[in-house]
Amino acid sequence: MSNDRPAGDDLTAFAKRAGRLAGWAARTGREFTRKLPGVDIAEQVIKQGERQLLSELRRRLDEVDDPYHAALAAASAMNRPDANGSRPVEATITLVHTRARLEPLRAAMAELLNHSIGFGRERAREYLYAIILRQLTPDEARILSALSDGSPFPAVDVAERTNLGGAGRFVLRNASTVGKAAGVTLPDQVPGYLTRLIGLGLVELGEEVLSLETQYEILLTDETVLEAEKSVKRAKFVKRTVHISRLGAHFWQACDPSAG
Numbered sequence: 104m105s106n107d108r109p110a111g112d113d114l115t116a117f118a119k120r121a122g123r124l125a126g127w128a129a130r131t132g133r134e135f136t137r138k139l140p141g142v143d144i145a146e147q148v149i150k151q152g153e154r155q156l157l158s159e160l161r162r163r164l165d166e167v168d169d170p171y172h173a174a175l176a177a178a179s180a181m182n183r184p185d186a187n188g189s190r191p192v193e194a195t196i197t198l199v200h201t202r203a204r205l206e207p208l209r210a211a212m213a214e215l216l217n218h219s220i221g222f223g224r225e226r227a228r229e230y231l232y233a234i235i236l237r238q239l240t241p242d243e244a245r246i247l248s249a250l251s252d253g254s255p256f257p258a259v260d261v262a263e264r265t266n267l268g269g270a271g272r273f274v275l276r277n278a279s280t281v282g283k284a285a286g287v288t289l290p291d292q293v294p295g296y297l298t299r300l301i302g303l304g305l306v307e308l309g310e311e312v313l314s315l316e317t318q319y320e321i322l323l324t325d326e327t328v329l330e331a332e333k334s335v336k337r338a339k340f341v342k343r344t345v346h347i348s349r350l351g352a353h354f355w356q357a358c359d360p361s362a363g
Contacts, residue, residue: 249285256281264339275331305351
């Protein structure tokens with residue numbers, strides 16, 4: 104694993120450049136620009152630039168120090184014979200001294216411990232954000248964008264109603280209207296998306312908001328919610344709200360492609 108890259112790794116700069124390029128294209132307006140001389144060539148250049156920026160951003164993300172990947176790469180390198188046909192006997196990691204046949208999981212932990220010594224606050228924060236970013240799906244990014252202004256959206260869990268009127272077995276969690284508001288490609292996966300975003304600490308659940316009653320009524324007609332309701336004899340709906348977390352807000356501020 105190389106430690107020679109600049110601390111900033113230029114990740115934020117590439118994201119901002121991609122965002123500015125996309126924003127410029129949107130503001131220009133396709134119907135107008137198509138009438139301009141040489142617009143076909145210009146559009147090709149823009150698309151090529153977009154592809155290059157996205158490819159570079161993807162490469163940068165792929166290069167984020169994945170300790171397990173680094174450990175596997177190191178093990179592979181150690182097992183390759185050198186020019187003389189001999190194989191190295193042992194490898195040394197800065198903090199933890201290990202043998203060549205050390206399991207990749209242990210070597211990966213050693214890599215993380217090494218990083219904990221050399222990282223400052225900004226580098227550690229960038230590392231965290233980059234790791235989170237690599238785990239997001241496009242639909243989840245859309246949801247986070249929709250939540251980024253801090254507005255709450257209705258969420259509902261569907262449970263089997265007990266004889267005492269309480270919530271028994273849950274058959275659906277975290278259904279929400281935020282998916283449609285965000286324009287996700289797979290609306291039926293919104294409960295899973297939100298569960299993952301909550302697990303990453305980017306999104307939080309809150310109490311029911313009475314002013315969103317109309318949106319709750321719309322949510323209860325959602326196909327995913329209706330299917331869950333049909334799967335139990337008597338359904339109980341647990342109404343809540345979903346909103347961006349403090350970590351999510353800071354993460355979005357750092358990664359927002361339209362900023363800067």
